[in-house]
Amino acid sequence: MKKESYIVLPILAVLCIALPLFYGDRYVIGQATVALIWATVALNWNLVFSMAGVFSLAQLAFFAVGGYTLAVLNGHFGISTWIALPVAGLVTMMVGMLSGAACLRLRGAYVALLTLALSQALYLLIVTDTACFRTEGGNCIPFTGGSRGLSRYEDFGFREFLPYPVSHIGDYGLAAALLIVSLFVAILVSRSPFGLGFRSIRDNEQYARARGLNRFRFQLSVFAISAAFTGMAGALYAGHFRVMGPNVLRLDVMLFVFAMIVVGGGLKIWGPLLGAAIITVLREVSVSFDSWQPTILGGIMLVVILLAPQGVSGLLALVDPRQRAGSRLERRKREGI
Amino acid sequence: MSEILECVGVGKRFGGVHALSDVNFTVTPGEIVGIGGPNGAGKTTLLEVITGLTPGSSGRVEFAGTDITGRTPEQVFCLGLARVFQSAAVFPSLTVFENVLAGVVYKGASKPRTPLTYRESDLEATRAAIDLVGLSDKADEVVEHLPILDRKLVTIASAICGKPKMLLLDEPVGGLTPPEIELLKEVLFKLKAHGITMLIIEHVMQFMSAMVDRVMILDAGRIIFNGAFNDMIRDVEVMRVYLGEQAAARLRESFAG
Amino acid sequence: MESIIQIFVSGLTLGAMYAVGTVSLSLLWGAVNVLNMAHGALLVIGGYASWYTATRLGIPPFLGYFSAALVSATMAVLMYLLILRWLKGRRGADVLIIVATFAIAMILENVVLNVFGGYAVAQPAKLSGGVYISSVFVPAQNILIMVLALVLMALLALILQRTALGRSIRAVAQNSQAAVLMGIKVQHTYIAVYAIAGAFAGFSGVLWSSISTLSPTMGFDPMLKAFVICVAAGLGQIGGALAVAILLGLAEAAIQYYVGVRFALPFLLLAVVALLIVRPQGLFGIHGKARQ
Numbered sequence: 001m002k003k004e005s006y007i008v009l010p011i012l013a014v015l016c017i018a019l020p021l022f023y024g025d026r027y028v029i030g031q032a033t034v035a036l037i038w039a040t041v042a043l044n045w046n047l048v049f050s051m052a053g054v055f056s057l058a059q060l061a062f063f064a065v066g067g068y069t070l071a072v073l074n075g076h077f078g079i080s081t082w083i084a085l086p087v088a089g090l091v092t093m094m095v096g097m098l099s100g101a102a103c104l105r106l107r108g109a110y111v112a113l114l115t116l117a118l119s120q121a122l123y124l125l126i127v128t129d130t131a132c133f134r135t136e137g138g139n140c141i142p143f144t145g146g147s148r149g150l151s152r153y154e155d156f157g158f159r160e161f162l163p164y165p166v167s168h169i170g171d172y173g174l175a176a177a178l179l180i181v182s183l184f185v186a187i188l189v190s191r192s193p194f195g196l197g198f199r200s201i202r203d204n205e206q207y208a209r210a211r212g213l214n215r216f217r218f219q220l221s222v223f224a225i226s227a228a229f230t231g232m233a234g235a236l237y238a239g240h241f242r243v244m245g246p247n248v249l250r251l252d253v254m255l256f257v258f259a260m261i262v263v264g265g266g267l268k269i270w271g272p273l274l275g276a277a278i279i280t281v282l283r284e285v286s287v288s289f290d291s292w293q294p295t296i297l298g299g300i301m302l303v304v305i306l307l308a309p310q311g312v313s314g315l316l317a318l319v320d321p322r323q324r325a326g327s328r329l330e331r332r333k334r335e336g337i
Numbered sequence: 338m339s340e341i342l343e344c345v346g347v348g349k350r351f352g353g354v355h356a357l358s359d360v361n362f363t364v365t366p367g368e369i370v371g372i373g374g375p376n377g378a379g380k381t382t383l384l385e386v387i388t389g390l391t392p393g394s395s396g397r398v399e400f401a402g403t404d405i406t407g408r409t410p411e412q413v414f415c416l417g418l419a420r421v422f423q424s425a426a427v428f429p430s431l432t433v434f435e436n437v438l439a440g441v442v443y444k445g446a447s448k449p450r451t452p453l454t455y456r457e458s459d460l461e462a463t464r465a466a467i468d469l470v471g472l473s474d475k476a477d478e479v480v481e482h483l484p485i486l487d488r489k490l491v492t493i494a495s496a497i498c499g500k501p502k503m504l505l506l507d508e509p510v511g512g513l514t515p516p517e518i519e520l521l522k523e524v525l526f527k528l529k530a531h532g533i534t535m536l537i538i539e540h541v542m543q544f545m546s547a548m549v550d551r552v553m554i555l556d557a558g559r560i561i562f563n564g565a566f567n568d569m570i571r572d573v574e575v576m577r578v579y580l581g582e583q584a585a586a587r588l589r590e591s592f593a594g
Numbered sequence: 595m596e597s598i599i600q601i602f603v604s605g606l607t608l609g610a611m612y613a614v615g616t617v618s619l620s621l622l623w624g625a626v627n628v629l630n631m632a633h634g635a636l637l638v639i640g641g642y643a644s645w646y647t648a649t650r651l652g653i654p655p656f657l658g659y660f661s662a663a664l665v666s667a668t669m670a671v672l673m674y675l676l677i678l679r680w681l682k683g684r685r686g687a688d689v690l691i692i693v694a695t696f697a698i699a700m701i702l703e704n705v706v707l708n709v710f711g712g713y714a715v716a717q718p719a720k721l722s723g724g725v726y727i728s729s730v731f732v733p734a735q736n737i738l739i740m741v742l743a744l745v746l747m748a749l750l751a752l753i754l755q756r757t758a759l760g761r762s763i764r765a766v767a768q769n770s771q772a773a774v775l776m777g778i779k780v781q782h783t784y785i786a787v788y789a790i791a792g793a794f795a796g797f798s799g800v801l802w803s804s805i806s807t808l809s810p811t812m813g814f815d816p817m818l819k820a821f822v823i824c825v826a827a828g829l830g831q832i833g834g835a836l837a838v839a840i841l842l843g844l845a846e847a848a849i850q851y852y853v854g855v856r857f858a859l860p861f862l863l864l865a866v867v868a869l870l871i872v873r874p875q876g877l878f879g880i881h882g883k884a885r886q
Binding site: 049055102105106108109110112113114116117118120121124125128251252255258262291292293294295297298299301302305306309 | 623629684686690696697698699704705814818824856859863866870871
Binding site for chain 1: 411429431438
């Protein structure tokens with residue numbers, strides 16, 4: 001990931017403000033809210049890939065931890081969702097650092113396998129959770145809600161303190177704000193000494209060590225930042241839908257978010273955001289082939305991987321003549337010509 | 338204690354292979370020491386053991402009064418012992434400026450710092466180091482597309498911008514043309530003038546003779562010669578295992594005077 | 595005593611099945627450096643191939659093992675020829691391969707779901723009856739699984755150690771460029787590796803579905819276990835993977851018996867994480883050879 005410019009921030013902000021002004025339709029806003037949440041996850045997942053160079057598959061586990069934290073805090077303990085939201089970020093950050101510490105001693109494929117197994121273990125523990133944590137109206141509610149998930153808890157309550165036309169875009173605004181803040185942090189980090197450290201380690205780890213940079217510490221901090229924002233995105237998701245179930249840990253959800261990164265391209269910080277927009281629109285367009293969604297997504301991913309490995313943002317970068325010269329040289333070098 | 342670097346009984350085994358056995362030597366501050374020897378003699382392994390990239394199997398390494406045996410490469414670098422890799426290692430996707438900057442921002446990793454902004458002193462040190470190796474007009478170019486000489490200069494700049502006490506250079510002029518060697522020699526002379534101690538692995542004898550105060554020759558993991566360059570080219574053992582009759586004769590001729 | 599026998603019977607059965615599946619993954623990783631996330635999908639395809647030939651084409655159920663191996667092997671070879679072949683040698687190829695095989699897995703499972711439906715069906719290639727050891731009932735199918743696993747392992751060892759194909763596979767695994775120079779047809783060897791790995795995956799799909807049921811998502815759990823085994827043994831270590839497979843089968847049976855089914859995977863993962871913190875290259879991996 002190159003040093004990023006802040007210019008994408010105002011562009012994103014303008015787009016986020018423009019949408020409700022021009023397409024205030026409830027359905028559109030609802031879908032856009034979800035798209036913004038997934039875009040936050042994709043953005044932060046890509047930070048782990050392209051900044052830390054770690055192929056972790058634990059991102060949706062972080063998402064689930066954030067969502068469940070909000071659902072549990074509000075549903076079981078009656079803590080306000082507004083307090084639960086940042087707490088979810090903190091809790092997920094700690095979970096991220098813990099799992100990071102366990103995984104980061106390993107390399108490449110080992111990390112992928114272990115993180116996948118960790119998130120599956122989480123799924124199984126939740127699905128098989130049947131011990132009653134409390135009973136409500138004669139119904140037994142396990143701590144995690146088991147396979148049915150948790151549903152008796154509050155949302156962010158925009159309907160209560162905002163007038164009608166604005167209230168139904170409350171969640172949308174929150175999701176947009178989270179994405180913008182997260183993007184800001186990502187750019188800030190990529191431009192800071194911290195980001196220089198990440199890029200150095202990714203480029204040449206041995207050499208970076210010989211210049212005083214410690215891979216473990218850097219990668220752990222990427223895990224922490226990425227997990228914190230992903231956890232808050234999860235909490236937002238839980239608050240928006242008012243139901244949190246284990247299905248976010250299913251493989252097809254992982255493929256869905258992953259497709260955003262692959263299609264958008266991970267080389268640019270904003271690539272996954274573009275990917276999120278493309279995949280969301282695509283899903284809306286192909287809604288009549290609902291049962292074939294995974295095949296369509298998988299097929300698109302394969303085509304992109306084969307023909308445009310840097311995704312759509314990589315293709316756009318090709319239009320820029322400076323980058324084109326660079327990538328041609330790179331290709332020639334790769335092919336050993 | 339006058340030595341800046343001291344190796345005592347350093348050994349390294351890879352399985353049954355003794356890459357280094359009982360290596361003892363010292364380097365005094367300001368000294369430039371060359372290391373020669375046939376391929377596979379253990380020269381690079383010696384640097385790796387000193388810098389902590391591969392831990393030694395036995396022995397002790399001391400640097401500037403600190404025992405650095407078993408330290409990580411990060412710690413060794415932060416103590417002021419910087420290595421310049423053989424293969425002109427760079428961060429290919431970074432610019433010249435960023436490459437050099439990376440060599441200074443995390444040098445004092447233990448000191449408190451704000452992770453989000455650069456210290457002005459670091460930026461200045463970077464500019465100075467780039468200036469010293471003569472790459473100022475290429476500071477914003479991406480290193481990947483630079484020729485080998487420039488890349489070597491970049492890694493030297495990144496090694497020196499953190500103001501190390503000592504440099505370890507692994508074949509700094511390997512793969513360069515004679516005029517390029519002259520240019521690099523000038524840069525290293527400037528460093529010598531700054532009082533930086535250097536340990537240089539090199540095969541190019543003309544370069545070696547001009548640079549070093551003393552030469553050590555390694556063969557099969559042992560030091561077989563440790564002394565002045567002029568004595569080295571007359572040493573029977575060195576001639577047999579490394580230089581060969583004819584090359585040694587030619588060297589004696591050119592350096593006889 | 596009975597509980598011990600019980601644990602050994604189900605543990606060895608599990609271990610035998612893990613072994614067959616793990617060989618497929620380990621072979622692909624060790625020989626062609628591919629982490630196959632579509633392993634589970636190949637299991638599913640194999641399971642359904644056996645079911646389809648037996649119930650729809652009327653072929654004797656036990657030939658299902660062969661149709662499964664055949665169909666899964668074909669699918670694995672196609673996967674290589676159509677997609678993975680083009681990713682070799684690209685920058686970041688290992689990650690691209692993980693992503694691509696992941697996408698292939700989703701497609702295959704989705705197609706199976708849409709063609710055969712999502713309801714679990716019974717695997718016809720299955721023995722009924724069984725024997726008693728002391729007072730513990732041992733289903734004949736469990737015995738068949740153990741025997742088949744042994745036969746398959748012996749067959750693989752024979753191929754790898756004693757045939758020309760095995761020699762080329764080992765050569766390619768060590769250094770594919772040098773293998774080219776030595777006149778080995780690398781492309782043919784690759785295809786053979788994919789075919790063998792696919793066949794083993796298909797076979798293991800029939801075994802798995804024979805003691806549980808057949809469904810489009812049944813491949814995931816065995817795949818995950820196979821991954822855990824490969825990682826614990828050290829990726830690409832076929833012999834080591836077999837030992838760990840048996841060990842893991844027994845451990846899982848014991849945990850299921852004494853602690854509860856739902857804790858088996860988390861417990862095993864904790865153990866593997868702990869192991870990897872001590873030995874990042876796995877139990878049998880060679881230090882410094884852990885692939886980047």
